[in-house]
Amino acid sequence: MRAVCQGPRGAGCRWPAAWGLSLWLLAWGVGRAGPVTAAFPEEKTFFVRAWRVEDGTPANTVVGVARRPDGYLWVATRTGLFRFDGENFQPCPQVSAAALPGLMVPVMLRDRRNRLWLAKDRGAMACVDGAATRVFTIRDGLPDLQPVSMAEDGEGAIWISYAAGPLYQIKDARVQPCEATAGMSGQEASWLIADRQGQIWFARGGGVGVLRAGRFATLLTLEQPALRLAAARGGGVWLSDGQKVWKFKEGGKLELLGRIPAGQVKLLREDQPGRLWAAVALEGPLGGLFCHEGGDFKRVPISCTAVVSLSDDREGNLWVGTLGAGLLQVRPRAVELVNPEADVPLVAVQSFCEDNNGMRFAVGQNGLLARWQNSAWETMTVFLQGVPTPVVRWQRPGWERMTAPLGWPGGPATCVAADPRGGVWLGTTERGLFQWRDGKFFSLGDTNVLARHAIHALFPGATGDLWIGQEQAGTLHRLRDGHLLTLKLPSNTGQVSALAEDASNTLWVATTDGRLARVNGETVEDVTSQTLSAPAPIRCLHAAPDGSLWIGYAARGLGWLKHGRFFLFGLEQGLWDAGISQILSDRRAWLWCAGDRGVFRIPLADLEAVAAGQLPAIRMVLCGRGEGLPNLQAGCGVWPGPVYGHAGELWMPMLAGLAVIHPERSLEYPPPPAVVIERLLVNGRPVAAYDSQESWDRSNAVALVDLHGLTNRLALGPGVRQWAAEFTVPSFTGQENIRFRYQLEGLDETWVDVGSRRVAYFSMVPPGQYQFRMMACNNEGVWNDVGAVLAFTVLPYYWQTWWFRVLSWIAGGGVAGTMVWMETRRRLRRKLERVERQRALERERARIARDIHDDLGASLTRIGMLSQPGGAAPETPERTAANLNVIYQTAHGLTQTLDEIVWAVSPQHDTLDSLATYLGKFAQDFLRHTGMRCRLDMPLQLPPLTLTAEKRHHLFLACKEALNNAAKYSQATEVRITLTLTAGGFAIQLEDNGVGLPPAATPGAPAPDDPAQRTGGRGLTNMRRRLEEIGGRCEIRSTPGVGTSILFTVPALQAGTPAHHAGPVRLPWTRDGNG
Amino acid sequence: MDDITLAIVDDDAAMRSILTDWLQPAEGFRCLSDFGSVEEALLRLPEVKPAVVLMDINMPGLSGIECVRQLKPLLPATQFVMLTVYEDADHIFQALMAGASGYLLKQTPREELLTAIREVHAGGSPMTSNIARKVVQYFQQLQARPSQTPAAEDLSPREREVLGLLARGYMYKEIADSLGLSVPTINTYIRRVYDKLQVKSRSQAVARYVVQRKDSAPSRPR
Known part of the structure; x- marks a missing residue:
């Protein structure tokens, strides 16, 4: 937001009138004139940007601005202290809450140890030292008064002056009232400053002095009270009594610098480049901010005149705290754009010159010639009723179109060149050459020759020759003493595009098709071979005082020819643009070039170093963007292009107007921006912050890790789903042009260019060690290679660790x-x-x-x-x-x-039921033949116990044995077979009601003599053996005379368990199981 | 008294000739015909209409049991006696379910064979304890399921009693003595049990067949 202030433009009076009328005009002109003689409208000289609440500033009243060592600015408003990085205001609630309970801060000071002192009214003082804030109150001894100024002396003690006069000192965190006010007059407030050497100066009443050895010594006395002081760079102080400004050194004299037209100087400040700024308290167009430059005070148009504080940064900006207009950033422009189109319909300036008297001519691409009129009295000849009448008029500054009625006979113009011996040469499209001398236009030269083709190049040489290039190919004219000599350029050359004369008065000629020729006397020598092997179109030439010839190519870059050696700078050498339309050295250390993509400057030392092979590429600085100018495209096609102005400025015709470059205003080399990682968020919650103590809100329960000066590796908890880092660059010039790129080493080795976005996101970061690197590139395209680094480790979940994995x-x-x-x-x-x-x-x-x-x-x-029949005995029936x-x-x-x-x-038949059935059947049949009764007691429903073939075989035979015994020996009448189920299987009991077993029939007893008994004994043994083989038991009980009971106990498996055979056994005589 | 008309079905030609030799000259027996295969028997026996058929269980092609099952409805008055080498209770039981009236071992001596045929013809129904056991188990298992057949086809208490005693090894005489009945009465009971068994098994087969037909088309009725 720039305050546009235009001086009122009055129209020149051109109506015919008598002398009396001219006098009236005189009076009228005077009445309307302003007292300021400005060379150009001021608004274009200074770049002003305002930060208001609409732009994000927390308040419209900024009471103090101080520079922080890490590049940020402290901005103190009524509502609190903020950290400003050029784009955002970050509150410091810790400080604000602790130290500024709603009171205004009139005075702010940053001491040499980078602590911020805030002196508040009514006896409170806060010292902000990084994370800690120390508050001094009335209880510590401070008075309940309004502080006026603060200064730090050479030993680090802070001196404060209060409204009613007392001075206080805070030394080693102790408040001491200053007793040694001897030597100071009055009960007025003192104004304290510290000069560059650390000495305290005071201005009190009308006296100005120093603090020496604990005592105040007055060095100077002036009539005016309310003096203001500012430290001067070269030692001593700047001193103002409200209207005049002096420089004063201890032991020296008072030197007047200048005076302010009106109002009272409230603040003085000398910034880093050495400009003196003054804030004047006065409403209206005469108050506000003034800058002393070039010998007088220039008013800087800002929107508000109530300036409360002045501060500066490292980038050459002045920061102005105002009362109600927010924070202002002021800088005198190094590059201005003068647009004559505001005054005259001049489309795209293609040629410009300024003669010895300061007369300026400009030619547009549409052929229009315009002249700059300074504000001055001018006599003109005006025809009043046919009578030429001299008229004096007062011209307002502005551009004026030159037309025929004004005396311009040339019609459409092409180029203008100022003659060092006075006068201006003007070339036209169809009327040849003109000269402006003594206020009149003269036609010169052989009109026939010069009027045939449009004049495209004019070059007044140092010896008085005028070299003329026309639209005709291959021709170059020399006008000397009125004689026109036509020189023939080497065959097949194009039109002359540029002319330059070096220190030895040798003329260099460049043509549109790339030929370079040297003219000595009247001989033309083609030296193109000294440069490129194949000619490339040349747009401009510049002869430097050291004998170098700089050649600007249309597409090949910048060529440098010196003593026969040639070097070409192209894009690979770091050149911004391969099409160079204008080259001009600023007679200091820079070479200014303008091409199709803007104006840039290159340090001459870099060019020499690259040509010598010491540097791989040049560093160049883009100009204009920091001041809000668009990319300026240079005009080309006619010669001369860029010219020097009388005040040392450079004039470069651009398509958008005239660029005026003040080389002394451009910084030596703007520092590359320092990237600051401001906040680290893990899974959406902040984990670390820059100066976390400062911004830590008491309402925040979690204390964040401080990123300021963090050297350790951060350990981030397991499970990082989202990782975000917010970063910024404290830079105050062209914030919108700053670009960032980052790399997360350990995850992805590629550099990610995020443009101007200030957040880096990563998601699902696996456990491991990482390094987050950031780089920023500032307005001029310089990348800060150091950047910022944040090292962190993502802890693994226990199930992600290597040992768990192992x-x-x-x-x-x-x-x-x-x-x-x-x-x-x-x-x-x-x-x-x-x-x-x-x-x-x-x-x-x-x-x-x-x-x-x-x-x-x-x-x-x-x-x-x-x-068979047989035997000895005869066969009988x-x-x-x-x-x-x-x-x-x-x-x-x-x-x-x-x-x-x-x-x-x-x-x-593997089942128990089958055994029961078979056994029953056998017993019945067997016993029927013996005549004994058979009684079977077997349950009808039996569990599906599996009996193997082996078991059934042995069991059956054992039962058979038992039945046999019963039949043979027992003499029983009844045999009862009982089948019972037991826990692990079943039991079969065979009882008879016979005589029982003989007592000797026990196993182990000696075999009895009776063979029947012997076999019986053997039978019992057999039974036992059979049962044992199938894993069962055989119990024989016998009661003589009652009967015998044989009990077989058999363990059995449940059905379904694999028996000791697989599949049906196929015997040769079975047929599918049937029968 | 008329001669007992006989027919023999056995695939073993030697067996057929032996039996025929035994039976032909015997008093009161007339051997009508003998067949070597079930198929032949199925075709011809309905015409022959013998009083007793000696049927070998184990035959190639259709088994003797199947033959009895198919022929019994056609020859309700004929007594089918199964001939078997081994006394396999399962096969015998199945034969009884199919409609046989009894069984004989092939190695039975001639006299015993003739006597047994005469007894069967006269209404005797031999049953051994293992067969009785199986019959009781069968009816008990049927009772456990909800009956689809009328109650008249279940065993009467008397029949159950007889069967139970048989299963416990009692002889016919002993049963008659303990129940106060005569042996022919016992025989009659057993004969009734056989009939009921046959009816039950037939109705079971029909029901099964119907169910199977309902479920899927081709299935062989057992």
Whole structure:
């Protein structure tokens, strides 16, 4: 927001009038004139930017601004203290809350130890030292008065002067009233400052003095009270009594610097580049801010005149705290843009010159010629009713279009050049050459030649020759003493595009097709070969005083020819633009160039170093953007282009107007911006902040890590889903042009260019060690290679740590191994079981084979033998019948045995129920033949216990044995078979009501003599053995005379458990299980 | 008294010839025909209409039990006696369910065979303890399920009593003595049990067949 202030423009009076009228005009002109003689409208000289509440400033009243060592600015408002980085105001509530309970801060001071002192009214003082704030109150000894000024002496003690006169000193955190006021007059307030050497100066009443050895010594006395002081760079002080400003040194004289037109000087400040600023308290257009530059005070147009504080930063800005207009940033422009289009319809300035008298001509691309009129009296000849009448008039400063009625006979103009010996040469499109001399235009030269083609280049040489280039290709004219000489340039050259004369008065000519020629006397020498191998179009030339010739190419960059050596600077050497339209050295250390993309400057030292191979690339500074100017595109096509002004400024014609460059106003080299990481947020919550103590709100329960000066590695908790860093650059010139880039080393090695966004996001950051690097590039395109670094470690969850991983891998491996091992064991066990089954099966088969072999074989053999006729005795029918009967019996028995074998091995009879049924049937049949009663007591519903073939076989045979015994020996009448279920299986009990067993029939007893008993004893042993083989028990109880009871106890498996055979056993005589 | 007309069904030609040799000259027996396969028997027996059929259980193709099952409805008055090598209780039970009246071991001596045929023809119904046990188990298992058949087909208490005693090893004589009945009465009871068994098994088969037909199309009725 710039305050635009235009001087009132009065129209020149051109109506014909008599002398009296001219006098009236005189009077009228005087009446309307202003007293300020400004060369140019002031608003373009200073760059002013205001920070108001609408822009984010916390208040419109800024009572103090102080520079912080880390680049930020402290901004004190009525509502509190803020940290300003050029874009945002960050509150410091800690300080504000502690130290500023609502009272205004009239005085602010930053001491050499970078502590901020805030002197508030009514006896309170706060000292902000980084994180700590020390408050001094009335209780510490401060008076209940309004403070006026503060200064720090050479020993670090702070001196405060109060409104009613007393002075206080705070030394080593102790408040002491200053007693040594001897030597000071009056009860007025003192104004204290400290000069560059650390000496305290005071101004009190009309006296000015120093504090020497604890005493105040008055060095000077002036009539005016209310003096103001400011430290001067070169020692001593600036002194103002309200209107005049002097410089005073101890032991020296009072030197007047200048005077303010009106009002009272309230504040003085000398900034870093050495300009003196004065704040004047006066309403209206004569008050406000003044800058002393170039010998007098220039008023800086700002929107408010109530200036409360002045401060400056490292970038050459002046910060003005105002009462109600916010914070102002003021800087005199190094590059101004003068736009004649405001006054005259001049489209795109293409040529400009200023003659020895300060007359300025400008030519636009539309051929319009304009002249700058300073405010001055001017005599003109005006035709009044045909009578030429001299008229004196007062001209307001402004551009004026030159037309025929004003005496310009040339029509559309092309270029203008100022002759060092006086006068201005003007070239036209169709009327040849003109000269402006003594206020009149003269046509010169051979009109026929010069008027045939448009004049595109004019160069007045030092010896008085005028070199003229026309639109015709390959021609160059020299005008000397009125004679025109036409020189022929080397064949096939284009039009002359640039002319330069070096120190040895050799003329260099460049053409549009890239030829470079040197003119000595009247000989033209083509020296293009000294430069590039293939000619490239040249736009401009500049001859430097050291003998170098600078060549600006249309597309190849910048060429440097010196003593026959040539070097070309292109984009690879760091050049901003490959198309250079204008080159001008500022006669200091910089080479200013203008191309298609703007105005930039290069240090000459860099160019020499790069040409010598010491530097890889030049550093260049873009100009104008920091002052809010757009990219200026240079005009080209006519010569001369850029010219020097009389005050040392550079004039460069641009398409947007005329650029005026004040080289002395540009900084030597703007420092690259220091990046500051302001806040770190993890998962949306702030974890660390810059100067966290300062910005820590008491309402915030969590204390944040301070990023200011952090050297350790931060440890961020496990589970970083979102990671965000907010950063900024404390820079006050062209904030919008600052670009950032960052890299998170450890996650992604590429640099991310985020433009002007000030937040870096990462999501789902895995555990590990990282380094976050930031770089910023400032307005001029300079990257700060150091940047900011934030090292942090993301702690892993316990399940993300390496040892957990290793353990889990081991555990996983262990589990897998265990599973494999278990599976292998299971397989082995199954194999074992299979083998067992196989073996049991084989055993069973062996047994069956044995049985078949033994029982059946014997029987069959018997049958076979009996069926044969034979024997010595003759065959009788009785004998045959007897044999047949034996055969029948044998066959019968064979069938029975077979049936038993089949039943025993058939898997479908594996159940207890089948055993019960079969046993019952056998017992019934057997006992029927013996005549004994058979009583069966077997439950109808039996559980599905599995009985293997082996078990059934042995069990059945044991029962058979028991029944046999009962039939043979017991002499019983009844046999009872009972089947009962037990816990682990079942039990079969065979009882008879016979005579019982003989007492000797116990196993282990000596075999009795009775063979029947012997076999009986053997039978019992057999039974026991059979039961033991199937894992059961055999109990024999006998009561003589009552009966015998045999109990078989058998353990059995539940149905479903794999029995000791797999699948049905196929015997040769079974047919699908049937029969 | 008329001769007992007989027919023999056995795939073993030697067996057929032996039996025929035994029965043909015997008093009161007339051997009408013998068949070597169930299919042949199914075709021809309904015409022959013997009083007793000796049926071998174990035959290739359709088994003897199946033959009895198919023929009994056609020859309700004929007594089917199964001939078997082994006394396999399962097969015998199935044969009884199919409609057989009894069984004989093939190795039975000739006289016993003739006597047994005469007894069966006269109404005797031999049952051993294991068969009795199976019959009781079968009816008990049917009772456990909700009955789809009328109660008249269940065993009467008397029949159950007889069967229970049989299963416990009692002889017919002992049962008759303990119940105060005559042996022919016991036989009659047993015969009734056989009939009921046959009816039950037939209705079961029908029900099963119907259910199977409802569920899926092709299924073999057992």
